[in-house]
Structures are given as structure tokens and as C-alpha cells.
Amino acid sequence: MNLSFGHSVFLFFLILCSGLKAQAQFPFTNTTPTYTQNFNSFNGTFAGLPQYWTILTQASIAQRGEGCGSDNAGGLWSYYSSSSERALGYLPSATSDTFLAQVTFVNNTSNVITSLRVSYNFETWRRLSSGRTNGFTVSTNIPGANVSSLSHSQAPSGMSTCTQLSTLKSLVLNNLSVLPGQTFYFRWGGGRGTSSGASNGIGIDNVTIEILCPPQTINKDTSICFGSSFIDSKLNTYTSSQTFFDTLQTAAGCDSIVHYNLTILPLITQTVDTAICSGQSLVFNNQTYTTSQTGLKDTFTNANGCDSVVTLNLTVNPVYQHTLNESICQGQSYTFNGNVYTATQHGIVGNFQTIKGCDSIVTLNLTVQPLPTLVLNKTICEGESFTHNGITYTTSQTGITTFYPVPGSCDSQVVFNLNVLPVNPLTQTEMIRACFEVQYRGMTFYRDTVIRDTLYNQSGCDSIYHIATIEVFNRPPSVMYTDTTACGELWFNGNLYTQNTTVIDTLKNSTGCDSAIVHTAIYIEHIDMFLSIEDPHDPYEGESFLLRADNRENQGFYVTQWLPEHIFDQDKRLNYQRLSLNGPETLMVIATTPAGCMDTAVLLVEPREYNKNMVIPNAFTPNGDGKNDVFRPFINLDRAYSIIDFKVYNRYGQVIHASAHSSQGWDGSFNGKVQDNGVYQYIIRIRFIDGTEKQFKGDVTLIR
Incomplete structure (x- = not known):
């Protein structure tokens, strides 16, 4: 960029800019390639500047308002000859004022800006001195852009007050490289001018910045059918799918780049195999066919507008x-x-x-x-059986048909009829019993025997059954051992037993012989359950204690249930439970012995009130008389709390006693030295079993 003022002025400009806020930027886009500003609504104040404009030297000049200026008025002006035609102006004063106006842009197009046209009107207002030359130096931050020819100065003569002299300044900048997203600006800077005499008012108007031939890139998807070709503007021919660029000229003579995505749509071919029955017909490609054909073809246009070739193979099937x-x-x-x-x-x-x-x-x-048939008739006596075709029959049957396969012919059938003659024999029984031996029909028997004799009728069926049963009891009596268990007591064979014992009994059979000696072991189980409270035996409300179940009979037992169930959260099979209560509760345990004897025990537990009240003395007398010798809090509870902090301070804020045990208290000494009479401060913090804490602060008076 080109700046006409010196390095010191440029440094001054940088210092001023460092405190300014970020400047709004006019966005150039593909659809907005031109910026124009005519200042017709500018009111001569910094706040009234058009959007995207700023005065970088606000600290060194004053706001002068609207009009055509006055002698040595200085500062920022909105020059006008009529209120509808205004310019952004500056009137140097007698001192060396510096004026620097800037407009800022951003490249929001999708392309690199390579060419810009910049134009504005340089205007001179009222002449105060023909010998002074005033002007604007134009600069930009676009790399490689030379805008020195846009700068202009003028020493007018012969002008009347509040008249205007306008000069058009225009420049085309080429070979630029403003990337998308990049910001840039143009500045107009003016100083006091040259020569002596009063200054002239100068201004700028009708500022126009225009992107020349903004490149336009168009993405275009196109397709052609297989066998066709695509010809671009350079007469290049394409016959396969690919991407390529083509450059066209707009009506304004600017380039427009078209990015083609060319797709070659394939030639669709399809072979259709179909069949009809003899006597039917098929129409294909406007022709009727009644006989088998192969290779019939027809061409159609598909949805893409390309050819689709169908080949038909026709088969005529016979009936x-x-x-x-x-x-x-x-x-x-x-x-x-x-x-x-x-x-x-x-x-x-x-x-x-x-x-x-x-x-x-x-x-x-x-x-x-038809099937060949054979009839088979059979007779048996009641009680006998007959097997036919693998099945055994004991009752009369008629028409049982069985089929037998015959190779090369139909099955042959056999019809089976079975007649079972009734048998009503008389049964004569005889029982002979004795010890050691039995005499029967001239014979001696030493062991059990059954003698059977059968008489038959004329049909060969049984008529009379004679059964003689001989029982000889010559065996020693058997010895049996049994046991039985009862709860508390047992009546056995007419006797009452309350303790473990063994009963021996001899059994005789109906003949009067000894048959068995029975040893019966009697087990009497005793269970008398009771509940007791331990650890501690007198719990407070909310304090954990141990509930234990025991058998007064000192015999083994199993706990089966604790009640109420919602109170107990330990293994219900244990003979003890740890719990806490917030009020009176009736507790029960159910237990059984190994033999199944059951007993329950009930206990009403009334926990002591958990009273957190306490008394803290406000004086004590550690004189060794055994009365009020130690300072400590007096709590209604005898346990179930902990003193987590107990400190005593003297009047200097020194800790002279620290303890977490209320039983010790403070005996009025520090490091073995007796402390003086006076007032001391204390802090006591106590934690209760429900998790709450209390803190007490106060004074205690030591009196000896």
C-alpha cells in the first residue's frame, strides 16, 4: 500500500487504531460484486458515519456538523450545497490536523478476486486562499495494489463561498489475489496541506468499489446415452463418463467456468424366456406368434431416454x-x-x-x-391262554382279522375266533401251624410248605383246588432296632416317657411262638426359648443393641424366623440380631430342634428416651474439696454420644485445655500449672448416634 505521510504519522495512526473496536466489513458475494456510497444521509458526526466506515483519527479532530464550513473551522464536516447532495468532508484548521477515513470489505465470494475498479469524486468546497493546496492520499492493504493515482490535491481559485469543484478519480486494479474470507480496506488521508494561507474544505463522494468480471463456477451434472457423444464449447468430444471444465463468456464478456460431471448411461439389454401352451398365441413387436421362436428383438426407450433392447425366446409347450x-x-x-x-x-x-x-x-x-380269507377257531379253558399272531388272549374273541402280505398280490386275511370255556372250581383251603415241626398226612414237616391238589372235569378243565398251608415256626426270633423322637414327652406302649431311654419288647405270632425282639430307642427333645438384650442391655432410642435367642434346656436349636421381618436385616438363621429401635416394639423369634420341635419367645423392648439435653456450668471451683472441682458438660445420656471437640481458651485466645473425653473435663490447670481466677471461653462439639452434631460456645468462671 502507498502512504504519503511520514513514519511518525503512521506510528501515530497505529497507536490510535489500537484502541478501536473491530470494524464492520462490507461482504462482497457472487451476487453482490459492487459497493457504492454517496454520503447523502451523512450528518457530520462520528456516530452518523455510514456502515463499514470509520474515522481513524477521531482523537485529533472535532465534529463540525453540516454546511459548507467557515474560516479555520477545522474538523469533520458534512459538506453540501443542498441537503440532498452531501459529501464526507474535512476542513484543516490553522494547526496541523490529520484526517484518515477508512471503509472495510471482506471477500465472501467463492473465488479469488483478481480485478477491482475503484472510483470516487474529489470535491473542493469554498476557497479561502489561492495559495494553499489540500488533498487526499489514497491507500489500501491489498498486496501488490498501487493506488497512488487515486490520490488528489488541488489549489482552486476563483471559487465563491459554499461552491463546489468536483473531480472524478477512477482506477482499475489488476493481477490481485484476494482470497475467499480475506478482509481488505481503502483509506483517504488528509493533512494541513502545503503553502500558507487559510485551508480549503475538501471531501469525497460517490465512492464505488466493483469486482470486475467476478468468476462464476457452475457445477452441472449431465448424461448421454451409450454410443452418443458430448461436445463442449471448444469442440472437444467426450464419449465416456468423466469430469471436465468448460469456460464460457457471459454477455458482459466475463468468464463463466462450468464444471461438468458427465455420465454415460449404459445400453440396457434384456433377454426374456417365456412359454405358452399349444393353441395359445403371443404378440411381440406387433407380431403374433403361435410356434416356438428364438432371438426375436424389439427396441424400447427407457426412463432415461436411452434405448433398451429386449430379446425374446418363445417356447410352445404341448398339451x-x-x-x-x-x-x-x-x-x-x-x-x-x-x-x-x-x-x-x-x-x-x-x-x-x-x-x-x-x-x-x-x-x-x-x-x-378281493382278499383271500382263512377262518381259525380255537377253544381253551378259563385260566388258560392262547397266543395268536404274537398276541396272548385269555378271554373269548370273535372276528380278529389279521392281514398277511402276499408278494405280487393282495394281502390274505385270517379270521381268528377264540372260545374260552368257563371254569368254576371249588377251592378248599387248610392251615396247619406249629412250633418247630408239623405232622400232616403221615408226614413230618420242619419248614413252611404249601401242598396243592387239582381235580379236573370231563372237559379237561379244573374242578376242585385243595390247598394245604403248613407253617413251621422253628426260627429264632428276629432282633429289630428302631428309634423315635418326641417333643417334651412320649406315650409309648401305654407308658409316659419324658427323658431319653430304650424299651425292649418281645413279639409273638398267632401260634404263640416268639417272632421278634424289638429294641426301641426313645429320644425326648426339650426346647424353651427366651430372648435377652446385650451390648448394651438397656439401649436408648436409635442405639444399636444385640438381641440373642437361647434355649433354657441347653439343647441345640435352629432359628427359623425373626419377627417383625422389616426390623431385622441380618441373616435370619442366626441366633442373634443387631438392631436399633425408635420406640417400644414386641420382638419374636421362632426356633426348632433338629427333630422339628418348635418354640417361640417374645420380648417387649422399650428403649430409653434419647434425650440430648445437657447442662454446662458457668462456674467451677477447683479447690480440691471434691465438689465442682472439674469443668465439664452434664448430659442426660450415660453413653451413645461422643465429644469430638472440647477446648478451653484463656483471655488471650490460647488453648489451655483440649480433650475429647467428658469424663476428664478441665481441672483448672494448664501444663500442670494452676490457672488464675477469671473468665475463660470454651467450645464443645458433641456428635450423637443419629449423626447430628451440636456445638456449644460460652464463658466459664474459675473460682478458687
Whole structure:
């Protein structure tokens, strides 16, 4: 950029800029390539500057308002000859004022800006001295942009007050490289001017910044059919799918870049295999076909507008006629065309479709063959059995039919009839018992024996059964051991037992012989449950204590349940539970012995009131008389709390006693030295079993 003022002035400008806020920027876009500002609404104040403009030297000049200026008025002006035509102006004063106005832009196009046209009107207002030259130096921060020819100065003569002399300044900047997102500015700077004499008012108006030939890039997707070609503006020919660029000129003579995505749509070919039945026809490509054909072709236009070639292969399937001769055996059935047949039939016609969908006419002739039959009759006595075809029968049967396969023919059937003759024999029984031996029918028996004799009737069936049962009891009596268990007491064989014992009993059979010696072990289990409170035995409300269950009989037991269940959260099988109560509660335990004897124990637990009240003395007398010798808090509780902090301070704020045990208290000494009479401060902090804490602060008077 080109600046006409010296390094010191430039440094001064930087110092001024460092305190300014970020400047708004006019956004150049693809649709907004031109900026124009005519200042017709400018009122001559810093706040009234148009958007995107700022005065970088506000600290060194004053706001002068609207009009055409006055002698040596100095500062910022809105010059006008009429209120509808204004300019951004500056009138140097007698001192060396510096004026610097800036407009800021940002490249929000999608392309690099390479060319700009910059123009404005340089205006001179009222002449005060023909010898003084005033002007603006134009600068920019665009790299490589030379804007010195836009600077202008003028020493007018012959002008009347509040008249205007306007000069158009214009410049085209080429070979620029303003990237997308990059900001840039243009500045107009003026000083006191040259020569002597009063200054002239100067201004700028009709500022125009224009992007020349802003590049336009257009993305265009296009497609052609296979076998066709695409020709761009340079007469390049494309026949395959690809991307390429083409440069066109707009009506204004600027380049417009088209980015083509070319797609070659494929030629769609399809082969269709179809079939019809003999006697049917098919129309394809406006032709009717009744015989088999191959390679028939037709061309269609698909949805993309390209050719689609269909090749047809036509097959004509024949219609079949068939006669079916079938035979079945008597008792069987035959299903044909959805109907079931069990008798001889001829000429049954059925219409079917082949797997290719054509008619197939079948005529059925059905013959039913009879079965050969054999009758088998058999007689047995009641109580006997007969096996036929693997099945054993003991009762009369009629018409049991069994089929036997015959190779190459129908099954043969055997009809089985079984007659069971009734038998009503008389049964005569005899029982002979004795110890060691039995004499029967001239014979001596030393062991148990059953003698059977059967008489038959004329049909060969049983008539009389004679059964003699001999029982000889010559065996030593058996010895048996049993045991039984009872709860508390047991009545056994008419006797009452309350302690463990063994009872021996001898059993005799109906013959009077000893048969068994029974040893019965009697076990009496005793259970008398009770509950007791431990650790501590007199709990406060909310204080944890141990509840224990025991058997007064000193025999083993198992706990099966603690009640109420919601109070106990430990293993319910334990004989003890740890819990806390907030009020009176009736507690129960249920227990059994190994033999299943059950007992319960009930205990009403009334926890002591958990009273947190306490008394802290305001004086004590550590004189060794055994009365009020130690300073400590007096709490209604004998436990279930902890003193977590107990400190005593002298009047200098020194800790002279620190303890966490109320039983010790303070004996009025510090490091073994007796403390003086006086007032001392204390802090006592106590934590209770419910988690709450109390802190006490106060004074205590030591009196000896």
C-alpha cells in the first residue's frame, strides 16, 4: 500500500487504531460484486458515519456538523450545497490536523478476486486562499495494489463561498489475489496541506468499489446415452463418463467456468424366456406368434431416454393326454383329482396342469381286487391262554382279522375266533401251624410248605383246588432296632416317657411262638426359648443393641424366623440380631430342634428416651474439696454420644485445655500449672448416634 505521510504519522495512526473496536466489513458475494456510497444521509458526526466506515483519527479532530464550513473551522464536516447532495468532508484548521477515513470489505465470494475498479469524486468546497493546496492520499492493504493515482490535491481559485469543484478519480486494479474470507480496506488521508494561507474544505463522494468480471463456477451434472457423444464449447468430444471444465463468456464478456460431471448411461439389454401352451398365441413387436421362436428383438426407450433392447425366446409347450390303469386291494382307497374311490370305476377323467402350466388330460380305470380269507377257531379253558399272531388272549374273541402280505398280490386275511370255556372250581383251603415241626398226612414237616391238589372235569378243565398251608415256626426270633423322637414327652406302649431311654419288647405270632425282639430307642427333645438384650442391655432410642435367642434346656436349636421381618436385616438363621429401635416394639423369634420341635419367645423392648439435653456450668471451683472441682458438660445420656471437640481458651485466645473425653473435663490447670481466677471461653462439639452434631460456645468462671 502507498502512504504519503511520514513514519511518525503512521506510528501515530497505529497507536490510535489500537484502541478501536473491530470494524464492520462490507461482504462482497457472487451476487453482490459492487459497493457504492454517496454520503447523502451523512450528518457530520462520528456516530452518523455510514456502515463499514470509520474515522481513524477521531482523537485529533472535532465534529463540525453540516454546511459548507467557515474560516479555520477545522474538523469533520458534512459538506453540501443542498441537503440532498452531501459529501464526507474535512476542513484543516490553522494547526496541523490529520484526517484518515477508512471503509472495510471482506471477500465472501467463492473465488479469488483478481480485478477491482475503484472510483470516487474529489470535491473542493469554498476557497479561502489561492495559495494553499489540500488533498487526499489514497491507500489500501491489498498486496501488490498501487493506488497512488487515486490520490488528489488541488489549489482552486476563483471559487465563491459554499461552491463546489468536483473531480472524478477512477482506477482499475489488476493481477490481485484476494482470497475467499480475506478482509481488505481503502483509506483517504488528509493533512494541513502545503503553502500558507487559510485551508480549503475538501471531501469525497460517490465512492464505488466493483469486482470486475467476478468468476462464476457452475457445477452441472449431465448424461448421454451409450454410443452418443458430448461436445463442449471448444469442440472437444467426450464419449465416456468423466469430469471436465468448460469456460464460457457471459454477455458482459466475463468468464463463466462450468464444471461438468458427465455420465454415460449404459445400453440396457434384456433377454426374456417365456412359454405358452399349444393353441395359445403371443404378440411381440406387433407380431403374433403361435410356434416356438428364438432371438426375436424389439427396441424400447427407457426412463432415461436411452434405448433398451429386449430379446425374446418363445417356447410352445404341448398339451398331454394319458390313460391311467390302476388296481387296489379290497379295503384300500385311491385318491384321484381330489376324490377318494374304494370301488371299481372306469373312464374317470381329470384335468391337470403340467409343471409348465399347460393342460394334461388323464383318464383313470380303477379295479378293486378281493382278499383271500382263512377262518381259525380255537377253544381253551378259563385260566388258560392262547397266543395268536404274537398276541396272548385269555378271554373269548370273535372276528380278529389279521392281514398277511402276499408278494405280487393282495394281502390274505385270517379270521381268528377264540372260545374260552368257563371254569368254576371249588377251592378248599387248610392251615396247619406249629412250633418247630408239623405232622400232616403221615408226614413230618420242619419248614413252611404249601401242598396243592387239582381235580379236573370231563372237559379237561379244573374242578376242585385243595390247598394245604403248613407253617413251621422253628426260627429264632428276629432282633429289630428302631428309634423315635418326641417333643417334651412320649406315650409309648401305654407308658409316659419324658427323658431319653430304650424299651425292649418281645413279639409273638398267632401260634404263640416268639417272632421278634424289638429294641426301641426313645429320644425326648426339650426346647424353651427366651430372648435377652446385650451390648448394651438397656439401649436408648436409635442405639444399636444385640438381641440373642437361647434355649433354657441347653439343647441345640435352629432359628427359623425373626419377627417383625422389616426390623431385622441380618441373616435370619442366626441366633442373634443387631438392631436399633425408635420406640417400644414386641420382638419374636421362632426356633426348632433338629427333630422339628418348635418354640417361640417374645420380648417387649422399650428403649430409653434419647434425650440430648445437657447442662454446662458457668462456674467451677477447683479447690480440691471434691465438689465442682472439674469443668465439664452434664448430659442426660450415660453413653451413645461422643465429644469430638472440647477446648478451653484463656483471655488471650490460647488453648489451655483440649480433650475429647467428658469424663476428664478441665481441672483448672494448664501444663500442670494452676490457672488464675477469671473468665475463660470454651467450645464443645458433641456428635450423637443419629449423626447430628451440636456445638456449644460460652464463658466459664474459675473460682478458687
